[in-house]
Amino acid sequence: MSEVSNGDARHAAKMAKKKVARDKIMAGKSGEKGLIIVHTGTGKGKSSSGFGMVLRCIAHGMPCAVVQFIKGAWDTGERRLLTENFGELCQFHAMGEGFTWETQDRQRDIEAARAGWEKSKQLILDPTIRLVMLDEINIALRYDYLDVEEVMKFLHEEKPPLTHVVLTGRNAKDALIEAADLVTEMTLIKHPFRSGVKGQPGVEF
Numbered sequence: 001m002s003e004v005s006n007g008d009a010r011h012a013a014k015m016a017k018k019k020v021a022r023d024k025i026m027a028g029k030s031g032e033k034g035l036i037i038v039h040t041g042t043g044k045g046k047s048s049s050g051f052g053m054v055l056r057c058i059a060h061g062m063p064c065a066v067v068q069f070i071k072g073a074w075d076t077g078e079r080r081l082l083t084e085n086f087g088e089l090c091q092f093h094a095m096g097e098g099f100t101w102e103t104q105d106r107q108r109d110i111e112a113a114r115a116g117w118e119k120s121k122q123l124i125l126d127p128t129i130r131l132v133m134l135d136e137i138n139i140a141l142r143y144d145y146l147d148v149e150e151v152m153k154f155l156h157e158e159k160p161p162l163t164h165v166v167l168t169g170r171n172a173k174d175a176l177i178e179a180a181d182l183v184t185e186m187t188l189i190k191h192p193f194r195s196g197v198k199g200q201p202g203v204e205f
Contacts, residue, residue, distance in 0.1 A: 032162065033161060033162065033181075034159060034160065034163040034165070035164045035165075035181040036155055036159075036165055036167070036179065036181050037053075037165065037166045037167070037180065037181065037182045037183075038166075038167050038168075038182070038183045039166065039167070039168045039169075039184050039186065040138055040169065040170055040171065040172035040177070040183070041170060041185035041186035041187055041188070042170055042187065043185075043188040043189070043191075044188070044191060044204075045186045046168040046169060046170070046186055047078075047135050047136070049168075049184070049186075050135060050166045051066075053131060053164075053166060054066060054082070054131065054133055057089075057130055058086050058089050058090055061089070062089070062130040062131065063089055063128050063129045064089065064091075064130060064131040064132065064133070065090065065092070065129050065132045065133070066082065066090065066093065066132075066133045066135060067093045067116050067119055067120045067123065067132070067135065067137075068092075068093070068094045068095060068096050068116075068135045069095060069112075069113060069134065069136045069139065069140045069169075070136035070139050070140070071094070071135065071136060074205055076205040077202060077205060079094065091123065093116075093119050093123075095112060095113075095115055095116035095119060096112055096113075096116065096136065109140075109143070112145075113140040113146050114145070114146070117137075117146055117151070120134055120137075121158075124154075124155075124158075124165060125158065125160070127163070130162065130164060131163070131164040131165070131166065132163065132164070132165050133165075133166040133168070134167045134168070135168050136168060136169040137167050137168070138167060138168060138169025138171060138172045138173070138176070139170070140169075141169075141176065142169070142170075142171045142173065148173045148175050149175065151176075152176065152179050155179070156179065
């Protein structure tokens with residue numbers, strides 16, 4: 001047997017052994033539940049990842065909803081796509097008025113965040129909606145526009161059992177990270193903004 005075929009045989013045997021181990025692990029994973037999912041960190045991609053999950057739901061015919069806590073004033077590509085093409089499956093509620101340094105009015109920011117949270121609760125309680133994305137809610141929690149304990153209490157006690165909730169934004173509170181089922185931290189390695197390149201359509205919004 002040639003050296004190449006020996007290598008192929010060793011690889012096949014290794015993969016067969018791995019498949020047995022993976023099948024054994026998967027056999028014990030039969031349950032389903034609605035997840036609390038957190039996308040945080042300083043790197044780009046937190047909202048983008050959340051919108052990827054929204055599109056997956058749409059592809060499966062699963063009703064979903066988005067509540068934007070900060071970027072509501074922006075004309076974003078994802079907002080156009082979802083409202084113009086998938087409005088029957090995905091509700092889109094832009095509740096924010098921009099970043100805090102743009103409004104420069106803490107009370108106004110708190111009122112906008114509260115309105116966004118009230119809408120979020122209404123959507124989460126709707127048993128027909130399978131996934132609700134709370135875009136940039138972590139920023140509202142970071143600045144204490146919303147009480148993290150109130151948010152976590154609602155998610156644990158009132159969220160329907162099969163509803164997924166995705167919370168995005170940097171600086172997620174420790175209590176939220178501890179309570180979540182799935183947490184992903186985006187790490188910044190390089191970003192064009194640091195080289196003088198502004199945010200661009202199709203990449204940033």
